[in-house]
Amino acid sequence: MTNPEVALLMLSIFIVMILLGFPVAFTLLAMGIGFGYYAYYEAGSIETFADVFNNKIFYLLNQNTYSVMENDTLVAIPLFLFMGYVVERANIVNKLFYSLQMAARNLPGSMAVAALITCAVFSTASGIVGAVVTLMGLLAFPAMAKANYDKSFSAGVICAGGTLGILIPPSIMLIVYAAIAELSPLRLYAAAIVPGFLLAGWYIIYVIVRVMITPSIAPKPREEDIPPRRVVYLQLLTSFVPLTVLIMLVLGSILGGLATPAEAAAMGAFGGLVLAAIYRSLNWVMLKESVYLTAKATAMVCWLFVGSWTFASVFSYLGGHEIIEHFVLGFDLKPWQFLVMVQIIIFLLGWPLEWSEILIIFVPIFLPMLPAFDVNPYFFAMLVALNLQTSFLTPPMAMSAYYLKGVLGKAIELADIFKGIIPYLFIVIFIMVMMYQFPEIALWLPDFFFGKYIP
Numbered sequence: 001m002t003n004p005e006v007a008l009l010m011l012s013i014f015i016v017m018i019l020l021g022f023p024v025a026f027t028l029l030a031m032g033i034g035f036g037y038y039a040y041y042e043a044g045s046i047e048t049f050a051d052v053f054n055n056k057i058f059y060l061l062n063q064n065t066y067s068v069m070e071n072d073t074l075v076a077i078p079l080f081l082f083m084g085y086v087v088e089r090a091n092i093v094n095k096l097f098y099s100l101q102m103a104a105r106n107l108p109g110s111m112a113v114a115a116l117i118t119c120a121v122f123s124t125a126s127g128i129v130g131a132v133v134t135l136m137g138l139l140a141f142p143a144m145a146k147a148n149y150d151k152s153f154s155a156g157v158i159c160a161g162g163t164l165g166i167l168i169p170p171s172i173m174l175i176v177y178a179a180i181a182e183l184s185p186l187r188l189y190a191a192a193i194v195p196g197f198l199l200a201g202w203y204i205i206y207v208i209v210r211v212m213i214t215p216s217i218a219p220k221p222r223e224e225d226i227p228p229r230r231v232v233y234l235q236l237l238t239s240f241v242p243l244t245v246l247i248m249l250v251l252g253s254i255l256g257g258l259a260t261p262a263e264a265a266a267m268g269a270f271g272g273l274v275l276a277a278i279y280r281s282l283n284w285v286m287l288k289e290s291v292y293l294t295a296k297a298t299a300m301v302c303w304l305f306v307g308s309w310t311f312a313s314v315f316s317y318l319g320g321h322e323i324i325e326h327f328v329l330g331f332d333l334k335p336w337q338f339l340v341m342v343q344i345i346i347f348l349l350g351w352p353l354e355w356s357e358i359l360i361i362f363v364p365i366f367l368p369m370l371p372a373f374d375v376n377p378y379f380f381a382m383l384v385a386l387n388l389q390t391s392f393l394t395p396p397m398a399m400s401a402y403y404l405k406g407v408l409g410k411a412i413e414l415a416d417i418f419k420g421i422i423p424y425l426f427i428v429i430f431i432m433v434m435m436y437q438f439p440e441i442a443l444w445l446p447d448f449f450f451g452k453y454i455p
């Protein structure tokens with residue numbers, strides 16, 4: 001068996017083990033070490049028991065672990081996570097949803113529109129899909145159910161809105177992508193702003209048009225439930241404005257070149273603590289929970305990196321990347337055909353896998369091919385980022401649906417949630433097609449802030 005065949009066997013076994021439910025990070029480590037031991041084994045090198053560990057794979061594992069821990073780009077991850085968990089526990093979101101609901105009362109489906117805007121704002125501050133969908137499921141879904149909103153329609157709004165956090169900066173996903181592809185996180189943030197808010201805007205347009213066509217799915221609020229205008233303004237001033245200002249300061253400092261993502265994340269984490277103190281939610285229990293959840297999520301991301309880099313190093317050493325590259329290039333594809341093929345693969349991978357697994361394991365296989373097809377890596381990154389939204393919205397493994405079902409229990413059937421999220425899946429695909437036709441959607445802002453990209 002030749003080395004490339006061993007590499008393909010390695011990838012095949014890994015996919016099977018993931019589908020069987022084994023933990024991704026440790027499966028990557030186990031596969032990397034096991035096949036790496038074979039790849040780096042030297043005949044006659046084992047004479048004593050101590051020589052069993054005299055293999056380069058262990059040195060590679062050690063170096064990869066150290067490289068992840070000292071990576072400056074990844075420092076932003078725990079800080080943004082901490083900011084999100086603090087904001088989540090500061091009781092800001094419930095006030096934000098209520099004030100936006102009252103402010104949008106004259107729009108068709110006002111409560112659904114308010115839920116989407118709340119999801120977009122909270123997702124921007126948090127970047128944690130599970131946290132956003134769970135919290136909005138507990139907060140917005142009962143309110144919409146009380147207002148006689150269609151359950152499937154309400155579930156779709158929450159699930160779709162909750163996924164925006166992995167796209168709209170400051171996004172954890174983009175930090176991870178920057179580290180994988182060795183791209184500038186500043187440019188990635190700038191490239192994601194227009195597509196992210198464009199997607200959120202089309203979600204809102206869909207909700208308004210859908211309610212105009214079928215008013216029964218989202219009844220108008222009763223006049224007696226609408227507070228005086230000054231109360232609405234006060235609610236917006238005390239909920240929407242502080243969180244939005246914090247987000248704008250974080251993003252503005254990054255795009256303006258005043259701070260690195262890690263420095264801006266530190267400022268955001270401190271700002272989250274200040275907001276929590278202002279809202280009188282800052283206490284020892286909340287702080288301890290936020291730190292614990294931050295450490296837990298950060299450890300998961302770091303071990304995913306260690307495992308994926310070890311796996312990828314061995315896979316490449318065995319000739320896996322080379323054989324796949326030759327296979328793809330052998331079709332003599334045009335750039336648009338290559339992009340469509342890759343996006344279809346990523347879309348299909350979104351059925352059984354989450355965004356982190358797709359991004360860390362499979363996207364690096366295609367990155368070396370971009371120069372051959374003259375594809376701008378930041379444009380490709382935005383196509384992937386949009387596509388990864390589908391990993392949360394594609395049945396039967398739509399994780400946002402399972403997050404929502406987990407908190408609502410018997411209040412809604414899983415099939416009804418799937419029914420509600422399907423339209424948003426088509427909206428994501430529509431935005432991808434639009435961005436392919438008009439690449440400036442993703443590339444204009446980074447070129448404006450940082451100059452035209454030169455490979």
